[in-house]
Amino acid sequence: MFKHASNYTLCNQFKSKFVSTFLEIIRLVKASKRTVILTGAGISTESGLPDFRSDDGFWTKNKPIQFNEFLLSEEKQRLSWERNIELHSLLEKISPNIGHEFVEKIINMQKNNFLITQNIDGLHQKSGIPENKIIEIHGNAVNAACLECDARQNILDFHDAIKLNRPLPKCNNCGGVVKVATISFGQPMNERDMKNASNIVQESDLMIVMGSSLKVLPAGKLPNLAMQTGSKLIILNRDKTRYDVKADLVINDELKNICGRLMQEI
Structure with missing residues (x-):
């Protein structure tokens, strides 16, 4: 009986502290x-949306593309955009x-x-x-930006280029390389x-x-x-x-x- 009363008191004390917090x-x-x-x-x-670094996260399933790899390789640029299409599709579905x-x-x-x-x-x-x-x-995975002048670009233009196997567009402001507006591994x-x-x-x-x-x-x-x-x-x-x-x-x-x-x- 005493033990039961003591537990009840502790429970009330914990609940009171919880509410006061x-x-x-x-x-x-x-x-x-x-x-x-x-x-x-x-x-x-x-x-x-899975944590990007969790066991079933994006970077666990996909080896990160380093920023310098993106800059030097069109193949890596296209792979980056392919991954963004996948992520973009997921982001459109969640609230x-x-x-x-x-x-x-x-x-x-x-x-x-x-x-x-x-x-x-x-x-x-x-x-x-x-x-x-x-x-x-x-950064933000639903936007695209030029790496030279930072001008925002229509991200769907790059998705279409990948889906239709066309050359990747350049910045419509300065002609520079465009990337998803997120901070990549190795990017300042x-x-x-x-x-x-x-x-x-x-x-x-x-x-x-x-x-x-x-x-x-x-x-x-x-x-x-x-x-x-x-x-x-x-x-x-x-x-x-x-x-x-x-x-x-x-x-x-x-x-x-x-x-x-x-x-x-x-």
């Missing part, structure tokens, strides 16, 4: 004057989930809130977040995007990390930058991260469970 997250979000959210692959896996809905709710809550994402799937745009409030530090990060991301993090008073292991650099360093400038740090992720012990609030669970509860409270 959710309420504290909502309080911090509402009190924040500038919130930045960092999202990783974990937010999109719940839409049916934002409740995690994306929660992010959209926070980002559009006030004009100073911004999103930094490691994802290349475009699901945050589908959820309703304006382009000017998103920094895609690894976009300095402008990284500088903007760092500035936004330094100016924030609250940072929320969602669905990221924080192992991939340079994104994995952004939480440390946030804490150095006095920002509160919240981590919402299925698995533990190296920043959990330093963060102000941490919930380790599936994002659909976390965000489902948060959407009820916000």
Whole structure:
């Protein structure tokens, strides 16, 4: 009888702490004057998109094409576009989930809130977040850009060239080589995007990390930058991260469970 009562008390204490954590997250979000959210692959896996680095992920099934290989070989360029057709077809079929809905709710809550994402799937745009409030530090798989002048190109022109076995088009602005607008292995990060991301993090008073292991650099360093400038740090992720012990609030669970509860409270 005593043991049963003790377990019941512990259960209630755990439940109370769990509820208070959710309420504290909502309080911090509402009190924040500038919130930045960092999202990783974990937010999109719940839409049916495998993590690119997981056992059944894209880079496990397909050997990555190095950036210098792409530059030097038309064969590698065509292979890259063939893979993009496959990925593009998958991305057209999936939709934002409740995690994306929660992010959209926070980002559009006030004009100073911004999103930094490691994802290349475009699901945050589908959820309703304006382009000017998103920094895609690894690029975007639904766009194409010239490697010389950075002019955006119609990605379907390149898909058609592959499907019809035609020569790959060149940039319609400068005649340069065009590539999917993602950061390839061995390709330098976009300095402008990284500088903007760092500035936004330094100016924030609250940072929320969602669905990221924080192992991939340079994104994995952004939480440390946030804490150095006095920002509160919240981590919402299925698995533990190296920043959990330093963060102000941490919930380790599936994002659909976390965000489902948060959407009820916000």
